[in-house]
Amino acid sequence: MTTTSSTAPSTGSLSAADLDSPAQRERHARILDATVTLAREGGFDAVQMRAVAERADVALGTLYRYFPSKVHLLVSALAREFERADAGFRGLGAIPGATPADRVGWVMRRTTRGLHDDPRLIEALTRAFVSADASVAAEIRVVETLLAGILTRAMQPRSPRSPADDDAIARVIGDVWLAALVAWVTGRSSAAETAAHLETAVQLLLRE
Amino acid sequence: MTTTSSTAPSTGSLSAADLDSPAQRERHARILDATVTLAREGGFDAVQMRAVAERADVALGTLYRYFPSKVHLLVSALAREFERADAGFRGLGAIPGATPADRVGWVMRRTTRGLHDDPRLIEALTRAFVSADASVAAEIRVVETLLAGILTRAMQPRSPRSPADDDAIARVIGDVWLAALVAWVTGRSSAAETAAHLETAVQLLLRE
DNA sequence: GCGCGAACTGGAACGTGTTCTTCCTCGGCC
DNA sequence: GGCCGAGGAAGAACACGTTCCAGTTCGCGC
Numbered sequence: 405m406t407t408t409s410s411t412a413p414s415t416g417s418l419s420a421a422d423l424d425s426p427a428q429r430e431r432h433a434r435i436l437d438a439t440v441t442l443a444r445e446g447g448f449d450a451v452q453m454r455a456v457a458e459r460a461d462v463a464l465g466t467l468y469r470y471f472p473s474k475v476h477l478l479v480s481a482l483a484r485e486f487e488r489a490d491a492g493f494r495g496l497g498a499i500p501g502a503t504p505a506d507r508v509g510w511v512m513r514r515t516t517r518g519l520h521d522d523p524r525l526i527e528a529l530t531r532a533f534v535s536a537d538a539s540v541a542a543e544i545r546v547v548e549t550l551l552a553g554i555l556t557r558a559m560q561p562r563s564p565r566s567p568a569d570d571d572a573i574a575r576v577i578g579d580v581w582l583a584a585l586v587a588w589v590t591g592r593s594s595a596a597e598t599a600a601h602l603e604t605a606v607q608l609l610l611r612e
Numbered sequence: 613m614t615t616t617s618s619t620a621p622s623t624g625s626l627s628a629a630d631l632d633s634p635a636q637r638e639r640h641a642r643i644l645d646a647t648v649t650l651a652r653e654g655g656f657d658a659v660q661m662r663a664v665a666e667r668a669d670v671a672l673g674t675l676y677r678y679f680p681s682k683v684h685l686l687v688s689a690l691a692r693e694f695e696r697a698d699a700g701f702r703g704l705g706a707i708p709g710a711t712p713a714d715r716v717g718w719v720m721r722r723t724t725r726g727l728h729d730d731p732r733l734i735e736a737l738t739r740a741f742v743s744a745d746a747s748v749a750a751e752i753r754v755v756e757t758l759l760a761g762i763l764t765r766a767m768q769p770r771s772p773r774s775p776a777d778d779d780a781i782a783r784v785i786g787d788v789w790l791a792a793l794v795a796w797v798t799g800r801s802s803a804a805e806t807a808a809h810l811e812t813a814v815q816l817l818l819r820e
Numbered sequence: 821g822c823g824c825g826a827a828c829t830g831g832a833a834c835g836t837g838t839t840c841t842t843c844c845t846c847g848g849c850c
Numbered sequence: 851g852g853c854c855g856a857g858g859a860a861g862a863a864c865a866c867g868t869t870c871c872a873g874t875t876c877g878c879g880c
Contacts (some may be wrong), residue, residue, distance in 0.1 A: 534742035538799030578792030591746025
């Protein structure tokens with residue numbers, strides 16, 4: 405278990421080496437693509453390591469060299485999705501909405517749209533996120549940081565209020581977001597209810 | 613006890629029959645005891661179905677008759693723990709604390725004390741809770757309801773504020789609680805940080 | 821007592837995540 | 851050209867959740 409790599413990989417694995425050759429970078433991407441494809445089709449259970457390996461055209465052992473477990477694999481895929489979303493928001497310039505609550509709501513709605521578009525993908529990624537253990541901490545932290553950044557930026561133009569609150573609020577919103585996803589995955593609430601709960605929480609926390 | 617269940621099993625399985633005979637009730641309890649014991653010793657991974665069956669002195673098939681999956685088993689154990697905690701709070705009379713935030717904080721601290729006392733047990737139960745799927749909805753709902761009740765009662769004497777908020781706030785606190793536990797299980801935050809995050813969120817939500 | 825059906829036992833069997841072993845391929849170096 | 855070691859291929863093997871089956875026991879109505 406030689407973790408603590410000197411230079412942390414951005415979204416990816418954490419094995420020994422850090423993807424030097426182009427061929428490796430391409431394999432890495434192919435694996436993540438296969439993962440997302442399978443997840444989109446059949447959810448968490450359909451992301452079977454043998455199937456991913458086959459679809460990505462690598463051997464099972466190679467898959468495990470790049471991603472030391474199924475959870476690592478899926479959380480890495482989640483991180484990549486978040487990076488794309490983050491880039492999308494940044495490229496957008498200003499987030500629409502007059503108040504912080506509006507803007508955060510907009511971002512959440514946007515991010516949660518996948519509940520309708522790709523329910524199985526969301527299910528797979530959520531499941532992976534919550535079944536991570538300490539060995540996935542690095543990948544988890546990437547996701548956490550990205551989400552915090554997205555939320556903090558969305559609420560950014562903030563009226564007179566202690567700035568220390570911002571991080572705490574972003575964190576709580578992130579927590580509610582996770583819990584809402586879990587409730588949805590667990591079949592306790594529909595997509596609409598999930599979205600509604602999120603809105604409520606945002607308004608509760610960002611009332612001015 | 614006291615779960616207002618007409619026909620639904622209170623905390624337990626959901627198989628066909630509802631535990632009629634004393635022998636069955638005793639088996640049921642024995643299985644849950646074995647589960648908690650194993651969880652306390654070795655966490656989620658140590659709760660292996662064969663081991664539970666052996667320790668509870670039932671056959672594997674019998675175990676599966678009572679609890680159709682490992683997750684059902686652990687969430688049922690969680691529900692039983694919550695029932696005990698709930699009964700404890702009710703027997704206590706008034707919750708200590710001057711403000712709603714104080715009282716909720718007190719309850720959370722009390723409930724979270726297990727993080728130090730029985731970290732592996734908490735880990736096992738948390739893991740199970742978040743890896744539940746729709747088939748465990750009944751057991752999950754028991755836990756959800758108990759927690760909501762505990763929180764709502766703790767914040768009960770509440771100053772002028774729309775009462776509709778109470779449920780929403782309790783829900784958000786429950787969400788943060790879950791997310792904090794997940795963060796702790798994932799190795800992202802220590803027990804102390806987990807507790808601190810909870811306090812912060814409670815104060816954020818219950819400022820008057 | 822007797823017979824019956826439900827519940828229980830013991831254990832084999834299967835699927836999927838994970839590990840391991842053996843052999844092969846490729847790009848750099850003499 | 852020929853060697854070499856790292857990374858990859860192929861697939862067997864193992865662990866644990868889950869399912870299934872054949873036989874046994876238990877409690878109950880007769």
